[in-house]
Amino acid sequence: MKTTDARLRVAEFVLPGHPDKVADAIADRIVAAALARDPIASAGIEVAVHRSLTVVTGCVVGAGASGLDVRALVEEVHTGILGPDRRGEPGRCVIELEARDLTTGELASRGHVACDQSIVTGWASTVPGTDALPVEHAVARRIAIALWRLHIARRDLSLGPDGKVFVAIRETGAGGDVTWAVNDVTVSIQHLRGWDEPASRRAIADAVALALDEACDAIPGLSLADGARTPHVNPGGPYFIGGTHSDNGLSGKKLAVDFYGPHVPIGGGALSGKDFASVDRAGALVARDLALRIVAGWWGARTCEVTLAIRPGDEAFRVARVISDDGARFDLGEVSSHVDLGVGSRLDWPFRHGALTEVARWGHFAPLPTFT
Numbered sequence: 001m002k003t004t005d006a007r008l009r010v011a012e013f014v015l016p017g018h019p020d021k022v023a024d025a026i027a028d029r030i031v032a033a034a035l036a037r038d039p040i041a042s043a044g045i046e047v048a049v050h051r052s053l054t055v056v057t058g059c060v061v062g063a064g065a066s067g068l069d070v071r072a073l074v075e076e077v078h079t080g081i082l083g084p085d086r087r088g089e090p091g092r093c094v095i096e097l098e099a100r101d102l103t104t105g106e107l108a109s110r111g112h113v114a115c116d117q118s119i120v121t122g123w124a125s126t127v128p129g130t131d132a133l134p135v136e137h138a139v140a141r142r143i144a145i146a147l148w149r150l151h152i153a154r155r156d157l158s159l160g161p162d163g164k165v166f167v168a169i170r171e172t173g174a175g176g177d178v179t180w181a182v183n184d185v186t187v188s189i190q191h192l193r194g195w196d197e198p199a200s201r202r203a204i205a206d207a208v209a210l211a212l213d214e215a216c217d218a219i220p221g222l223s224l225a226d227g228a229r230t231p232h233v234n235p236g237g238p239y240f241i242g243g244t245h246s247d248n249g250l251s252g253k254k255l256a257v258d259f260y261g262p263h264v265p266i267g268g269g270a271l272s273g274k275d276f277a278s279v280d281r282a283g284a285l286v287a288r289d290l291a292l293r294i295v296a297g298w299w300g301a302r303t304c305e306v307t308l309a310i311r312p313g314d315e316a317f318r319v320a321r322v323i324s325d326d327g328a329r330f331d332l333g334e335v336s337s338h339v340d341l342g343v344g345s346r347l348d349w350p351f352r353h354g355a356l357t358e359v360a361r362w363g364h365f366a367p368l369p370t371f372t
Helices: 019-037 069-081 135-152 197-220 279-296 332-336 356-362
Strands: 007-014 040-050 051-059 096-098 102-105 118-125 161-176 179-191 222-224 304-312 318-324
Touching: 007 135, 019 040, 019 051, 019 069, 019 356, 102 222, 118 179, 118 279, 135 179, 161 356, 179 197, 179 318, 279 304, 279 318, 318 332
Parallel strands: 051 096, 051 102, 179 222
Antiparallel strands: 007 161, 040 051, 118 304, 161 179, 304 318
């Protein structure tokens, strides 16, 4: 049997109009509104969307929480994705908000201890041009950003807000001698009936090709296999109906997209819809910070995977495991001293990283893109 050291790395990303990302954005818009009233508000929001129905459940606790206009926040997110004319959705989109199970109130305590258990994962690498994300995940994200910019800039193409990107990259080598070749890219993007298909396909292909060229310029060792610059566009056929009218959406459902793609084990739970002392959200940020510090520090690791654990009642996370690409052994006590592991250590994060609706769409672990 012929053997090879090549590995196929695959990743996906979705556009803001994908129903799961609509739900994430709504959940985080409510969290942002709660934090604007009380910087240490507690929130645990779950959102489901289907057709014209939006269901919001969970709780928001903090100063002014009972005054939140949840219906207006939901409508704001839908309008922000679709535009005031609701382009991309068939017929009229009416928000039927069901918030009877949304609990609001004042905080009984201002202390920060874990109210739940969680095992969370953080990851980072030293590969330039990737924002310290796995290469395939970084490339898929770049392409999704390029397609969303095309959606905004070329309204004449009648592209809808829903869409998906799939990337396959062949990785070869080991240690510091790794190279990557983009094998193929598949784009499924919503469009209105009567779209100019030839012009739209050309524009999509050009946007993808430019994103790939920029990725190859930014990431040493990344190249394109023959034909990879030309994406497969809507191979499943016409994509007239998208968003919440084509499928149901749930917050916290796109965990591989929200974390590091399938390359890295997923730890913890959903990020969007939770405050920043939640063990899942705070833990993911602490673990990522620790992984970044390790690859940037004197340990010499090129990649690092961190596992943190916490129990109900704990005030801080515990470092359970640190794995590097070279198999180096780490003194967990010494590693732990390089980052604040406290449950409440990331309370200021949302005030330093941009709109939470954009974080929900584009991720917690890379700078937010601009769309102007």
